[in-house]
Amino acid sequence: MVRKSIIKENAYYDSVTLMLISSKISGMDGVENAAVMMGTDQNKDLMYGSGLIDDQDLAKIDSNHMVIGVLAQSEEIASAVVDEVMTSLEQKKTASGSGDIRTRTSKSASERVGGANMTIISVPGRYAKHEAMRALDLGMNILLFSDNVSLEEEIELKEAAKSKGLLMMGPDCGTAIINGVSLGFANRVSRGRIGVVAAAGTGLQEVSVVIDANGAGISQALGTGGRDLKAEVGGTMMLMGIEALIEDDGTDVIVIVSKPAAPEVMDKIASKLAETDKPKVLCILGGQMESNPDSGMYYAKTLEEAGVMAAALSKGETVGLTDLEELSEDVQALIEAEVSKLSDEQRYLRGLYAGGTLTYETMLIVKAFIGETYSNIPLNKEMALEDIMGSREHTVVDMGDDDFTNGRPHPMIDTRLRVERIVKEASDTEVAVILLDCVIGYGANEDPAGDLARAVVKARQEAEAQGRYISYVASVCGTESDIQVRSDQEQKLRDAGIIVMENNAQAARVAARIASRDQAHRA
């Protein structure tokens, strides 16, 4: 075994870029282990512990260094790995091309664009507050993707932002669409007159996509970060967002997406919304409320329903009483066909998700058919998985959660963990149906459907060799305008024998019906 380490001074690359390269090189032939990382204390320990760097390296490295470490079967292979890393990094730089503006400080960057009014910040959490405060001082609205920012820091940032009349969307917020521009992980959707404020990233994405699919469009879509509606934060960004949409001449319909919040915060939100006559759609996932058309307040049980209602309202149509849960004859036949291929032993549903909000929505939807599900983010604490790497009975996991991603790119970017999990689930003889999301758009993997489809084909072959059929159901969160192209992604999934539904709510219902043999759950 040959160990090789290279230390590069004054080189900085973002963690996602480096993690993707690390992923690639550790999969190369003859490589025992390999990684390329920035030399932070945590990363140094990781690499030292894995035997990729030695004591001498340890002493030399600081966080301004980029470190390549390889354990390979020969010197040739180790050198090839280093070459591969350098080539990949070069490709990143030259792919930049002309029209690239790169600076060392946010102040100079702002000047170079003629006075920036918006910034996206995705630096490691411990540096996030520092960068965000500086951005606020420079008069920029913020999309803060960084996580591992403390609650105290979040409160401080939001108070500062509020006093300056600026947005501080986050932390842990990766999605927004402002003035028709998709920021962070966002889909390209039609511009229109529906405004959205969401304390839920993939919730915002799914609603915007459903709105687009229903012939309407987005005026503005703002994120708040997942903790905004906690009592301590008080819904600061949610309220600022709602106020902005109330005042915005370009917004006719306001949509709110979140999970149930602290009662006092819900009251503040309700009061704020009551200040406008614009029709409002509230999707409080897991909440139980009745629509009140007279006050222009509509409650949606699912993200699909929120999108459909908002689109109808924005087109001046009456919000129909059509039950979205009703199945067409085709879908009914599809479900029956799938069920007929399952053995009695196959009872369980396994949901493997990249989107957190979609995971949450699915657990709520399938409950009526299969009861409570195990998860790493369960609705009920008692249903927490002891080992998140292993499913139990009915399980729906959010593989984008920190416990899974720890040190790896988000599953929306890097499909490896999900691909492995699909194959693992298919080897379980009690599994009836595997349910997936496929989120595309900016920031996402360039071909998630391709990766997922290949995994399903492999899993299917292995199960069939043992005489087992497994059902696969999925939905694509995206549009035709996304770089991955929605219909292309859907076709790839279908070619692998996956049942592709229009959106997550539909996919979840179909999968739940297959698992339950179309029986409602008896509690």
Place this chain on the structure above:
Amino acid sequence: MKVSDLFKTELKVVNTGIESFYDALKDQGVPCAQVEWKPPAGGDERLMALLERLKK
């Protein structure tokens, strides 16, 4: 300044961090710039805290 004012103004964006977010901005033809970010004070957190205090 109000948030709704932002909706009437051309978006000009600074990206600090993940490159793919900058790629997305360029793809949409938005005036944008990438900050080649490095941890301040060479990543030394005590030094960083000191600098913060000096600024105030």
